Amino acid sequence: MATVTINGTPHTVEAAPDTPLLYVLRNELKLNAAKFGCGLGQCGACTVIVEGEAIFSCITPVELVEGRAVTTLEGLGTREKPSALQQAFIDEQAAQCGYCIPGMMMRAQALLQRNPQVSDRQIREELEPHLCRCGTHMRILRAIRRAANHLAGQANPVGTGGRS
Numbered sequence: 080m081a082t083v084t085i086n087g088t089p090h091t092v093e094a095a096p097d098t099p100l101l102y103v104l105r106n107e108l109k110l111n112a113a114k115f116g117c118g119l120g121q122c123g124a125c126t127v128i129v130e131g132e133a134i135f136s137c138i139t140p141v142e143l144v145e146g147r148a149v150t151t152l153e154g155l156g157t158r159e160k161p162s163a164l165q166q167a168f169i170d171e172q173a174a175q176c177g178y179c180i181p182g183m184m185m186r187a188q189a190l191l192q193r194n195p196q197v198s199d200r201q202i203r204e205e206l207e208p209h210l211c212r213c214g215t216h217m218r219i220l221r222a223i224r225r226a227a228n229h230l231a232g233q234a235n236p237v238g239t240g241g242r243s
């Protein structure tokens with residue numbers, strides 16, 4: 080049994096303390112944005128934010144996040160009212176199959192929360208732990224750039240390269 084606060088809502092779950100947070104999110108709370116990719120902390124598909132830091136939920140025991148605020152992609156915005164980052168991913172058509180995207184977005188969200196004035200190099204470095212098997216990396220980078228520019232109040236989002 081554990082008590083976790085996800086997207087501002089406390090939940091008491093049946094999971095054993097060493098259960099990966101990802102399993103709790105998906106299997107008990109039916110929050111399916113975070114994905115199971117490798118289960119080893121090597122692909123980034125399961126990334127969520129814990130108190131401002133992007134973490135791999137597949138290798139994080141649920142007991143470690145008790146009493147800490149967890150944010151998943153479901154907590155960023157809604158279909159009707161997407162967050163700036165979600166809208167930027169839509170505008171750049173950044174997803175192909177979409178499997179890697181929630182994890183990419185959560186790490187980008189944590190980055191933009193820390194540093195809205197982020198450089199293209201910092202975005203690339205931050206996203207380095209994430210894999211995209213579809214190869215839409217350039218669109219993903221452009222989407223994050225677009226969101227950063229939006230948050231900085233700039234009118235014209237700048238691309239990071241040619242369209243892929």
Ligand code: FES
Nearest residue numbers: 116117118123137
């Ligand atoms: S599923 Fe967690 S890093 Fe791959």
Ligand code: FES
Nearest residue numbers: 175179211212213
């Ligand atoms: S969009 Fe398919 S894995 Fe990234």
